[in-house]
Amino acid sequence: MKLSRIAPLGAVALATALVLAGCASNEGSTPASSSSGSAGAALTGTLNGIGSSAQGAAQTVWIAGIQGINPNLTINYDPQGSGAGRKSFISGAADYAGSDAALKDEELAGTFALCASGTKGIDLPVYISPIAVAYNVDGLTDLKLDAPTIAKIFSGKITKWNDPAIVALNSGAKLPSASITVVHRSDDSGTTQNFTDYLAQNAAAEWGKPANQTFPYQVGDAAKGTSGVAEAAKNAKNSITYIDESGIGTTGLKVAELKVGSTFNKISAEGAAAVVNDSPLVSGRAANDLAIKINRTDTQANAWPLVLVSYVIGCQQYKDAAKAKLVSDYVKYIVTPEAQAAAAKQAGSAPLSSELAAKVNTAAASIK
Template identity: 60%
Template sequence: MNIKRIGTVAAIAIVGAVALSSCASNEGGAGDNASGSSSSGTDYSKLSGTLTGSGSSAQQTAQATWTAGFQNVASGVTVNYSPDGSGAGRKNFISGAADFAGSDAALSDDELSGSFAKCAADSKAIDIPVYISPIAIAYKVDGVKDLTLDAKTIAGIFSGKITKWNDSEIKDLNKDASLPDANITVVHRSDDSGTTENFSEYLDANAKDVWGKEPSQTFPYQVGDAAAKTSGVASSMASASNAITYIDDSGAGSLDKAKLMVGDKATTISAEGAATVVADSETVSGRADNDLAIDINRTDTADNAWPLVLVSYAIACQEYKDSATGELVKGYLDYVVSKDAQDAAAKEAKSAALSSDLSEKAAKAVASIK
C-alpha cells in the first residue's frame, strides 16, 4: 500500500512504527487480523484496488495509523489519504475527486441537497463518526507554564478585543501567574476548517456576546497570523513567541495547553473529557437513518468534560455508482471503526476511541454502504 502526502516526518514515523507492530502481531497469528477477516465478517484479504481520501488534517495521524494497520490485512488495497483540510475534502468528495472524505464537520443541509459525483443517482452521502478529539488552546508565553482560560476570555483574545497577556481578564483567572506585558500573537486557520467550525461553535454557545459571530469553517476575524491545516498552525506556533492558537490535540506537540473553565472548575484537556461530552450528545435530527452527524453538547459541565471537542467523520456514499469502489470504501471503513483500529489511533493521536455504543452504530452505518 502507498501512503501518500501524510505530511510530516513524525507522521511517517508513526506509519512505520504501526506497520512494524502490526506485522509482529500477525506473525504471532493473533485474532481476526491474522486471517484477514474482521469481526463483522468482512474478508479484507479478498479486497483489491486503490482508494483516494481527502480532508481533515486533524485526522492525519489517525489516518496514517489506520492505513498502516489496514496494509497488514488488505495487502491488495492502496489507500491514499491527503490531509487537505475538511472543507477541501468535502469539496473533493462532492466533485468526485475523492472516494471518501475526512471532515471535522458533518455535511451541511445545503451540501446534502446537492448531488455527489460518485454516488448512485438516487443516493446521497452519509456522515460516519471515526475520530473524537479534544481541541487544545495551545500557547507559548514567556515565563508562563500554567494558564487557565474561560470561553469569554478565549473569545476576547481570538476576536482581537484582548490584546495583552497581562490584561485584567486573563489576570483574574491566573492570579499566581507572571503574565508578561506583551502583545498576544493569535495564530488561526487560513483554510476552511472543521476545527475552526468546532472552535467557533464552542464560543458561540458559551460566550456569544463576546464572540459575536455565527459558527463557521472560516475564521471570521482579521487578527494575528493565519496558517493552513493543522501542520501549518503547529509550524507557525513553533516559530512564534507570546502566541496562542486552537489546534487538534494530536498536532499540539510540545506546546503548553491551557486549562479550560468548565462550569466552576479549571479542567485539564483529555481525550476522556472529550468522550464524555460526545456521550452526552445526541445525533442531529432529520438525517437519513445511517447518517450519524452529532449535535455536540457544547455547554456540558460534567466532571472533567471537555466541550471544546471535535467529532470527525468519514463521509461516504450510501450507494456508489461503481460497486467496486463501494466495496473498497466499505471494507476500509469497517476496519477504521473496529476496536483495534480505534485503540491504535487513540494511542498515536491522543484521541478517544469510539464508545461501544457509537462504534456499534458506526459499524451498522458502514455495513449499509453499497
C-alpha cells in the same frame, strides 16, 4: 439519542505495528486482530481520500493496519483540510472525505458525483479528539481561560497577555506585558468550525459570530492545516492558537485549562469522549447518517466540550460497487477496538464507545 460512556482503554490489546509513529500511508503491518468486517477478506483496489488534517495521524495508522493484512489494497489520504475534503468528495475527486464537520444541509441538498442517482453522502464518526487552546509564552506553564476571555483574545478585543481579564483568571501567574500573537487556520477547517461553535454557544456576546469553518476575524497570523498552525505558534513568541491535540507533538506548546461550569478542567481525551457520548445525533438526517450535535455546554465532571468529532464521509450507494465495498470495509476496520486503540496511541484521540462503534459498523455495512 444519548451515547453510552466510553469503554476503558486497558482492555484493548495493541499490535506493535499499529502504533508506529510516522509510518508512510502505503506501508503496512499486521494488526493485533483481524476480526473486522474487512480483515477476513482479501481486498483489492485503490481508495483516495482527502480531508481533515486533524484526522491525518489516525488515517496513517489505520491505512498501515488494513494494508498490512490486504497487500493488494492501496489507500491514499491527503490531509488538505475538512472543507477541501468535502468539496473533493462531492465533486468526485475523492472516494471519501475525512471531515471534522458533518455535511451541511446545503451540501446534502446538492448532488454527489460518485453516488448513485437519488442517493447522498453519509457522515460516519470515526475519530474523537479534544481541541487544545495552546500557547507559547516563556515562563508561563499554568494558564487558565474561560470561553468569554478566549473569545475576546481570538476576536482581537484582548491584545495583551497581562490584560485584566486574563489576570483575574490566573492569580499569581507570570503574565508578560507582551502583545498576544493569535494564530488561526487559513483554510476552511473543521477544527475552526468546532472552535467557533464552542465560542458561539458559550460566549455569544463576546464572540459575536456564528459557527463557521472559515475563521471570521482579521486578526493575528494564519496558517494552513494542523501542522501549519502548530509550526506557526511554535515559532512565534507570546502566541496562542487552537489545534487538535494530536498536532501539538514535540512543539513545546502548553495547553490552557478550560473553565467548565465552576471548575477549571485539564484537557483529556476521556473528557472529550464523555461530552460526545452525552450528545444527541443531528435530527432530520437519513437513517445511516450519524452526524452528532455536540453538547458544547456540558458541565459534567472533567468534561472537555471544546471537542471535535471527525467523520469519514462516503456515499450511501456508490455508482461503482467495487468502490462501495472498499469504503464499507475500510470504515468497518476503522471502528474495530484495535484500530481505535491504535489511533488513540498515535494521535491521543478517544476511542469510540462500543455503542457508537456498533452504530457506525452497521451504517458502514449498509453502503452499497
